[in-house]
Amino acid sequence: MEITKVLPDDCISLIISLTSPRDACRMALLSHAFNSIADSNAVWQMFLPLDYIHIISNSSSPPSLLSLPKKDLYFTLCYHPILTHNGDMKFQLEKENGKKWYMVGARALSIQWVDTPRHWTWISLPDSRFCRVAKLKNVGRLEIKGKVKLNTLSSNTNYEAYFVFKLVRDRYGFRHTPMELDVSIEGTAAREVRSVILDPPRNMPQQAKERADGWLEIEMGEFFNGFENDRTVEFSLREDHDDQPKRGLIVQGIELRPKHKHNR
């Protein structure tokens, strides 16, 4: 009994779409029949987020993206993030499961004193997808906040929030003073608070990790996006105790990544 003779193509599509993108890629290698089904739009459409058309139409990307075969579109979105929300957010897909992955750019964050040239300046860096990132010139108290509506993200998913930044050579204020990181879902008890040092001396453990794109990231916290997601998740990074001058931090944004599962 060969399965392709027993089951109609759309049943096989349904079965493949209930596995994972990785499995679907493997299944394209099984046999001729599976090759065309596993690569079909019917399957890959199921891996794309439900509102992918809406997201792409409201992004800065050309609408011709939508005319790609769905498998190509899926991987284009995995490897080539697009800018959405008027250039304020960067969107891509998590390759393993097609979940949404956003970075809230510095422009969309509420950074205290960011519009005062004496304290912060907007610069353009080639290794950031955003037009501009915020560079800290001098503040005494640091406060960076952001919020995202939960219905923007994939439901039924665990997300991790990361603060994405760089430190320039002449920086100060981050070596010994801990920053308070806070991730909470407004209106619920879900909240995570951490205290980290962004720029510890060499003999101390580094909490920030280097990213593939050359920036640093530090985990702010985790949250779970359930099904009833009309709430907002809020993040903040704060240092407002010691009033010492701080300088030399470049903020790209806060990234919300689906947490990677290693089972299944």
Added chain:
Amino acid sequence: MYMILSLPGTDILTPWAFSKHLEYTWTRAAILTQFVQAGSESSPCELDQRTPLLSSHGSLCTQSFGGTYSGHSNATSPKNMGHGDHVVDQVARSLYVGYRNNATMDPAWFAAVETICMLNGCAMIHEALDTQIMKSYIWLQTVDGSIQQVEQEIAMFCPMICHEVIQKGMGSSKNYAISLPQQVNPAVLSLILDYCRFHQVPGRSNKERKSFDEKFIRMDTKRLCELTSAADSLQLKPLVDLTSRALARIIEGKAPEEIREIFHLPDDLTEEEKLEPLKNATDDPRIRLLNRLYAKKRKELKEREKLKNVEVDEELVDDRSVDDLLSFINGDDGDSKGIKTSKSKRKNRRRKDLLKSTSAHEATKNHNKESNGLNSVCRSAEVGQILPGVDATTNLQDVEDDIFPNKNEFDDGDIDDEIDPTLKEKIDREVEDFARRLNSDWPERMQEILSLGQEKKPVHLSLNGKGS
């Protein structure tokens, strides 16, 4: 005016189906339209003749044409005329009898139907006829010719059967049994009916249903596939979803070889097809590069095929002489670890090791490209032999990374790209030469290539024992 209702045959519909048919065909709007039309065409007094009369005894009858279709109640008050009143029962029943007795051409009959529909709604007729003691059965015929009867509420859970009954009036007797699709054999039908029997009961909790479902799908894969196919042909979507999910759970995370075994699939993609160039509408330079890599790998595969065919018999002998040669060349380092060329079965793994060991000579990026490229070759060459395990998984994972270009590897290596492809082309050309000139002078040829290789391409063969 009376032709709205068209009924199939006269003795085909069961009472239940008849009422369903009425419900389906008639709507209040249709009835009202009729009455409006009647109003415009006829005189008011005709209309009056059609309105039902409520006698003081609480009986409903249609005045026109002698009130043939009527029902009586013993209730003294007209107020007892209401939802589910047994007078409606009687009228409904008499309507059905009229239908069975070929009364459908009788205007009086139609008038009665119209009246009761308008007064009480078709659903009432349905309810009235449905509450008859006699249970209705639907007749089904499976692909092997056997016919069986099934309780209507269970069978009607399947949309396809439902459609046959309502739209075409089939299934009410043995002669008019509904022919089920060929995917439904008696064994599978019995499973499907079990499913329907459980789920059509409205009062069950979600937990109960879920628990039933989990037990229900415990069957072998072959049966699951048959069940999916049958449920699909009967348009029973909840069951299709359930079985599909079960099948998805079975195949996810498995290597292609395992899946082929489970589903008895032929491995009918050629190695070439497995390395098929990626179609890329956006003309991404990374994809273009990857396709070039694939093309080279395909060529290499062809060479390897040719080489394999020729030297199969001499393999053992060859290895030894290669070892001898190389230890001679190396001045007795004796380390034959990295020596084997593209001949042995483990060749791909070795080449990967070799390249890794010579990464000091090349830019790291080149190394990444090579090893990933080779992994894809590994995959294609060994895909028939992959066993579940760490190695296989890493290979496949590497491959997936390879198929979908990693930004790092291709991002800023444009300068390097100029160098590497030419070098690779040189290597390819040499392999081709080698293949062409291959004859029974295998050891001599080998020596030739090795000495050539030592000068030109340390990349391919790690001739220095220190290279590892």
